[in-house]
Amino acid sequence: MTDKETVDPEVLIALAENERKTLIERTPQWLLVLLFGAAVVTVWHMAVTYSGISQLVLPGPYQVLQDLIFTLNNLFTGGYVAHATWITLVEVVFGFLLASAIGLTLGMIIGATTLGRKAIMPYVVAINTMPKVAFAPLFVAWFGFGIESKIMMAAFISFFPVTINTAAGLAATDSNMSMLFKSLEANRWQTLIKLQMPYATPYIFAGLKLAAVWSVIGVVVGEYMGGGEGLGELVRVAASQLRVGRVFAQILLLSLMGLSVFGFVTLLERYFVRWRR
């Protein structure tokens, strides 16, 4: 039954031809990003030039570029930006990991138990509508002025999307498959781990991507509110000194960090949901 005939090279070519992609699919992503970026910068430049908006409100691309060069130069020569970036990175990574752990756990409790859905869910939602800023003093009181309180703030802000998406994913499980597991007398935990969680992976990864992004925000909020030594603090100082170009440059650096974590989660997702075509 095996097809152990030697494969004709023409077949390989035809197969590759079948799998050929459109122009845009073949264009490398960096090029597309660059092109789109060029468009954005052009619009930005025009907006600044023709709207006559003050540089103190919206700096032009050129000014931001200058500040960006300064910032990157400082970063790579190991200046204060390097120190701040390192601190922020550590906070973001730990914040994200903590958020993922909390989010998955809560999501499972809410998605898999009636008690969780009915009694705990409203509290989780309520906590999340609360302005986190108000909790900053509590976090500082409990975790001090060091990176711990920023990590907690980041986790606190970003666990929620993981929770909601995990819960939604668990609830979406295919009913035929549920019946299969029921017939196998799978207990709740087995159904959760072997059916619902794998089925929910696309949901969970959407949540993790959100958490990656919000971790950065959380760290910045934590530093804004409770002092710190990271990029958030640099942004705050620059903003209070009305160095708006510098603010934008440092924000770009923060975005880059967020994009990296996001990209990392995307890679993980590719690995884990490769069973989907």
Next chain:
Amino acid sequence: MTDKETVDPEVLIALAENERKTLIERTPQWLLVLLFGAAVVTVWHMAVTYSGISQLVLPGPYQVLQDLIFTLNNLFTGGYVAHATWITLVEVVFGFLLASAIGLTLGMIIGATTLGRKAIMPYVVAINTMPKVAFAPLFVAWFGFGIESKIMMAAFISFFPVTINTAAGLAATDSNMSMLFKSLEANRWQTLIKLQMPYATPYIFAGLKLAAVWSVIGVVVGEYMGGGEGLGELVRVAASQLRVGRVFAQILLLSLMGLSVFGFVTLLERYFVRWRR
């Protein structure tokens, strides 16, 4: 072929019996929420009493209750809290609607087009890792001191989860169904509207729920930064006076608002995904 025999009442009873739920499923949600709430308040009370934490950092439940009564009284007698609540509510609702519209549109572009996924997505992510606080002055500059700038801030903060979830949902479409649409020569738009979007509804609603919650946050951030007349401003004033009990009471009010929007979205979801058992 029809079963036009009159239905035996015993059958109805048996059917109802089949559909009978566990104790927890039958317990009304308000009771469960209340019970869980009682547990939370007890822990909170103990924490405040035995940890010796300052009342300026974490007020006790009793203090918050007093402030809550004052706040609600003011609200229902049409005092300044009523005014603030109304303003915030309007901002939250419009912010949420705007976020949903932007989020769905962007999500469709990213989820359904290669260009969107490869070129636009990174920018959307980057924008979302940026601390929104830094943009507050820009928003005031562009949209003024009125509710417009708060609505924009709320939309700006909360469109992202809708985007990410919509994109993830569109990508998750069942491959057999995609093939069906392909065979019907459905164009991209039809496939999007008639297949991918309905298929993605559970994802989209998870995103909308997140947006509901974050709209409240967005409005508060907007008011914190850009001077407004809503609850966010009241919280800020109370916080600056270290009236922590009052802060918590007003935050509870905000949560209630978030819960309402969240609950509304949940009802919508039930209606729209009722085809799932």
Next chain:
Amino acid sequence: QELKQVTVVLPGSSAMAWYPMIVAQQRGFFEEEGLEVTIKSLDGSGAVLQAMEAGRAEFGAPGPGPVLNAVARGADVKFFYNLFSRGLFVLAGDRNDGIESAEGLRGTQIGVSTADGAEVSFARSALASVGVEPDEYKFVTIGQEGMAVTAFDRDTIHAFAASFTGIAVLKDRGVDVIDLTPEGLDLFGNGLAVRGEIYRDNPEMVAGFAKAIHKATKWGMENPEGVLEDGETYNPQEVERREYARALLDTVNQQYAPIGDNALGYLPESGWNAWHKSLLETGELDAAIEDLSVVYTNEFVENLEAK
């Protein structure tokens, strides 16, 4: 006669701290000058200056430090009236720490709040005035006043530099703070600024605004109860507890009082020089501003006193 619509932005929402604007609005002093004024509040002087630059407001109440920064970066504003002649900031310590004066802060950490960058300049100058050098202490950003409670508790800081309203709040909430601010600092606080364009094209309007504020300040110093009443229209929550509001208003009036024989609202040159020097030392300003008189003017105050 038709009223001119103008907007003034404040860097905070306290009705007591910024009562002249509210009183002038409520008591019709603006109207007498042909102005209909909308009052808006933002978070910090930076935001105030940005809103003015964006053309969203004609007037604002920024601090002198941020104004110097803004002008150095190309902003077009004119500072024309001094509100907090005696400064906006206080250096406060925890009585339990046993530190009695600013000299005692050598080798400690000093907390600064986040509302504005200006308290850093202030604290530096204050410590320099008693001979404590910048390398003898360290600043920690601790955020809002509430954090100070924890920071003192944890001995993270031994002093806290913040606006006097923040310190008043701490006192009011029973935190045992002690004032460590040295005497004789030239660093005055926030005042009124106008967009340069309006100053040049429409000086009568600025004069009218200054006149109304002047009148309101004087009125308020004599009618504290009236100020409380007016304050309720703007920030009801703040005035809810009368004793607190009254005490706060007292402090505000103390800080408003001009130094020496200066007229109310007068901007002393020595103060501007002190700010300029301080900003250069901390590196906030990259280069010196040649002529400080482009930043401010006393012409309206002088006219007021002439009458």
Next chain:
Amino acid sequence: MHDVRSDGDAILRLDNVNKHYRRARSGQADIIHAAKDVSFELERGQMASLVGASGCGKSTVLKMIAGLIPPTGGEITLRGEALTGPNEHIGIMFQQPTLLPWRSVMENVLLPIEIREGRNAANAARERATQLLEMAGLAEFANAVPAELSGGMAQRAAICRMLVTQPEILLLDEPFGALDEFTREQMNVEFERICRSREATAIIVTHSIQEAIFLADSVFVMSPRPGRIVKRIDIDLPRPRTPDMITGNRFNEYVREIHDLLFGSGEGASHD
């Protein structure tokens, strides 16, 4: 006509089992009577088939026996005890293959063991699973993912999954529906052999009258909705069954009888 029970030492017994469904979408409350007064008994080692028109309630009956949906009337007794839910002695194969798309064919087949006895037991059972896959002609596809299987191959994988735990009672919902005649015949013979060697009891839903007779000791014929069991026909043919029996006279008489029961004897051409 309703009393189609046989006496004896029953392992499975249905007593006037009924099932009504509530239909969700059709505006007013609308109840479908899917199975009506279904009663029968099976002894250990007996094989039964269930035939009936499409939509008559065959899958419904199977799901009730598997404990997956509760009846709205009557009782199901397993080894003398009332059935309340799924049971480890019962294995069911659904009408749809229902393979987990993220697992390979082998992992799918081992799933029941993994769930009931843990991962180690599952690993230990790899050889048995390989044998089953070989029997089903899928040995080569043990590492493929379900998306790479053809329709019939997926169905065969689902059969292997049900057989791997060696349950006492097997419920199969159109197990060989998507198979070509040859593969089907092979599977029929294999399946009979497996059941007999283990003395397993089985109920097979099928739409092929030949298959129903070939595999079963008793054929239950169901009427269209509401599905009742119109008749139980005991098949008196020697075991093991061999493909050449299908052409025998006896066999064809059974075919005719069932055919007439299903489609009426008068009208419609009889074409066998």
Next chain:
Amino acid sequence: MHDVRSDGDAILRLDNVNKHYRRARSGQADIIHAAKDVSFELERGQMASLVGASGCGKSTVLKMIAGLIPPTGGEITLRGEALTGPNEHIGIMFQQPTLLPWRSVMENVLLPIEIREGRNAANAARERATQLLEMAGLAEFANAVPAELSGGMAQRAAICRMLVTQPEILLLDEPFGALDEFTREQMNVEFERICRSREATAIIVTHSIQEAIFLADSVFVMSPRPGRIVKRIDIDLPRPRTPDMITGNRFNEYVREIHDLLFGSGEGASHD
């Protein structure tokens, strides 16, 4: 043996069509040859069936003709033009019913019209859809959702969905696989009638040799993987076909021939 084409005015023509699949999960690059040098021609109004062992490549051939997956070799010509993708003249029914779970049965049936001609046209076609549903015995379930259908009912709904646009070329992948014999026979007769009345061309994949012969003008017999067309057998029976033909001699000769082609004539009992 490969030249199974007939000459004439072909509406559909396959020329040495090949299909290889790349298997994803099996470690090293692993290529499956699913269809090999498939060539045939069909004229307008001709009905063909495709029979072969499970996994031999029948669905693959159908999907290629529907323009859903590209061949890795050879050419498909539709009305003299090379086929490059899905085409409105071709309707395909998959092996799985693939109904949209959020639409009612009626809305599912109208889907092709809604997509090709818009919502108004779909509404206008309601009557036609109702007739089709009636033919399929689903009139009562027009407003049900797919979750409330039995397996065979879902398959019948999928057939209605394919027929509603009245395509010139119909491709059916085991259309009646989940149906009981009676319903199946009804559907067979109905289906033949519909095709003839419209002069539609059809290819039916089936695992029932009887059905293959009953429905078709030509039966294509495929060998196991790599699937080749071993023989084209033209069925010389009068139209319309009637159920009683199945017992005829001529018919049984065809059955035997195909059976032997599929399973070999020597070994294995011939049981018809």
